[in-house]
Amino acid sequence: MKRAVVVALMVAQACTPQSSDSGRTVYNDKCAVCHGFNGRGDGDLADGLDPRPADLTQIAARRDGVWPMLEVMAIIDGYTKRYLPGSDMPIYDEFLEGDLVTFDTGNGIRQKAPANLLSIARYLETLQDPKPERSVP
Template identity: 55%
Template sequence: MRRLLLTLPLVLAACAPETPAAPETAAGAALFATHCASCHGAEGRGDGPAAEDLGAVPADLTRIAARRDGVWPMLEVMAIVDGYARRTDARPGMPVVPEVAEGPTVEFETGNGMVQQTPANLLAIARYLETIQEPQPTRYVP
């Protein structure tokens, strides 16, 4: 029994979802502050200083997972941020920010066993948004 109690925290830690690395999260926070906070607000709640001048209310980005029953949809978030989703699901006033979709790339495991080269800045913003979810996601999908 004592051995089980000593190993249980290690087992639980191994089963927990991967937490974004601190430098990547910090980079995402900085990119968010530069490119997104004027509309979405410093905390991502859709209440930035430019929000009232837009034709549509900016999304509360702290509730992405909550609006999806606790699921964090990583690829969907990345598609919206980089502008790809605009082709099918228009978001009025949502600019495409070249700095997010360009620049150095990193390997990203898409959830189906495939690894894709992905813009590091895009991944950093998406991972940052994951950290500000209220409540935190309980499940993850690619």
Template identity: 50%
Template structure:
């Protein structure tokens, strides 16, 4: 009985984390993308948004992120680019830093490196949505 009582707080914390991220699932990620990214990257993420023509360089094709990494979705890398902490191309100064992804609820989240890190729920939702835009692996691809 004592063991069960010790598990209750851990289970409650896990449920709270799960519930807080549920409201920020694909629908929330899609809305954040539409509001912040689609004007340049396009509705499908291919870099063909209405504002793309006015940029010095075409926006990245977001549907090919995993394909450029042998089919692996680089969650942590993409999160760092979206939130502005890391930009692999310093000449890409026309991509804004989206501080609004850092606002709101924070949850402990494992981005794939085994470390539970306090992470904004909006950022998780956005990057999870970007993963859904990925083109399937080319025919003949073997992971």
């Protein structure tokens, strides 16, 4: 009985909104139709978009191996798009709704962020090819 409780707690923790597993679920639901299930910009709607959706597996590679966590979160949350339009990427307000979670931005500073937004950013980090050499806030 005690072991079952521990396993249940571990599973619940692994699937919290800030985990990359839950980020995959949100990504597949909202982003894959354009960016593709593997993040390469080849989703079902990609051919009809101009510009084409970005290859999300190359974010760190385009930045010399650096994973820019806060920059990625800013693009996903749509904040800059509200004021600087220029792509067909929709703004999903639900990424900003719900629970706030605390995370380390990468420089030792702990911030609160929407759990869904953080989970998508963490999932995108797992898609990087090659894997990032380091992260920056």
